[in-house]
Amino acid sequence: MTVPSLPGTYWAYYTDESGNRAVLTIELANRRIALTTSAGERLLLSPTELGMLQENLECVAQNIMSSLGRDL
Amino acid sequence: MVTIERDMFRFRRRVPGHVPDQGRCHSLIELSADGRFVLLHLASVSWFSVALSRKATLRLLHLLDEPEPDRIPARRGAGECWVVVRPSDRAVLPAVRRRDGPAVELSLSSRDREIRIVFVDTELHDLRRDLTAAYLQLEPS
Numbered sequence: 001m002t003v004p005s006l007p008g009t010y011w012a013y014y015t016d017e018s019g020n021r022a023v024l025t026i027e028l029a030n031r032r033i034a035l036t037t038s039a040g041e042r043l044l045l046s047p048t049e050l051g052m053l054q055e056n057l058e059c060v061a062q063n064i065m066s067s068l069g070r071d072l
Numbered sequence: 073m074v075t076i077e078r079d080m081f082r083f084r085r086r087v088p089g090h091v092p093d094q095g096r097c098h099s100l101i102e103l104s105a106d107g108r109f110v111l112l113h114l115a116s117v118s119w120f121s122v123a124l125s126r127k128a129t130l131r132l133l134h135l136l137d138e139p140e141p142d143r144i145p146a147r148r149g150a151g152e153c154w155v156v157v158r159p160s161d162r163a164v165l166p167a168v169r170r171r172d173g174p175a176v177e178l179s180l181s182s183r184d185r186e187i188r189i190v191f192v193d194t195e196l197h198d199l200r201r202d203l204t205a206a207y208l209q210l211e212p213s
Contacts, residue, residue, distance in 0.1 A: 003207060004133050006200050011208055020082060020107070023209045025201065038209060040084045 076123045076147065077105035083209055085202035089189040091115060092164035099189060101202050107211040109147070110203070112155075120180050120187045122146035122155060129207045132157060136176050136200055148182065155180050160190045169193075 010026040022038035033050050035043040045053060083103040091097050100113040110129045114120040124132065128144045132155070135142050141158035160175035169175075173193035180187055191199045 001130055001134065003130065003204055004137060004200070006197070006204060009201055009204075011205060013208075016082070018082075021209065022082075023205045025205050027201070036205075038083050038205070039081060040086075 076109055076111070078102055078111060079105040079107075082107075083206055085206070086116075087191070087199050087202055088195050089115075089191045089199075090165060090169070090195075092188055092190060095166075097189065101206050103206060103209060107209070108213070110206045110210065112146075114178065114180055114187050114189055117187070119182065119185060122148050122153060122180065124155075126207070126210045126213050129203065129210070133200065133203055133207065136196065146180075148180075153180065153182060160192070164188075165190060165192060 008028055012024045012026060014022055014024055016022045016038060020038075024038070025034075025036040027034050027036075029044065032044040032046055035045070037043075080102060082105075083101070085101040086098045087101060088096060088098055097115040100111075100116050102111040102113070103109070104111055104123060109123040109125060112122050112124060114122075124144065124146050128146060131144050135144065135157040138157070139159060141156060143154040143156045146153050146155050156177075156179045158177050158179075160177040162170045162175060164177075165172075165175065169192050174196055175190055175192040176196055176199075177188055177190045179189070
């Protein structure tokens with residue numbers, strides 16, 4: 001039996017500061033992207049803010065990949 | 073006596089609903105400290121707090137879409153009980169909510185006490201979303 005889908009809602013995993021696996025809920029809320037942490041904190045991002053977050057996450061990911069390459 | 077410890081900081085959601093003929097209330101969804109159970113505090117009343125296993129939580133998620141009443145097993149204190157899930161009778165809702173989207177009722181009887189809570193439309197969506205998040209965070213069995 002699989003989890004029933006909920007249109008427009010997505011989930012991702014992360015690790016909280018206590019080292020527990022946690023779930024991030026991602027959905028559209030009043031023309032903003034809402035990210036809800038496991039503990040219930042809700043972050044609302046406009047499309048511009050979401051674009052900035054995506055760019056910065058890509059930069060961090062590239063930095064991580066280059067540092068991994070240097071270590072090999 | 074077996075008790076299930078709460079962890080109020082790891083996962084916590086508040087879902088609105090209606091108690092028929094009484095008004096609005098909020099129910100709480102949490103995880104047990106060991107991450108093995110979803111704790112459902114109906115109307116935020118400790119008397120009506122139950123622990124749902126991973127299997128029962130998944131079954132509840134499916135029953136929210138079912139046209140026929142059914143029930144899921146739950147733990148309450150050291151004992152066991154049943155949470156009944158059924159499509160709601162719209163007559164019990166406030167007049168302004170009777171034309172809204174789908175409505176589901178959760179009920180729990182415990183000795184001489186009973187509670188029924190109806191989740192309508194956006195409240196039902198919130199219940200589905202938050203129960204799903206709690207289920208996904210449970211420790212694999």
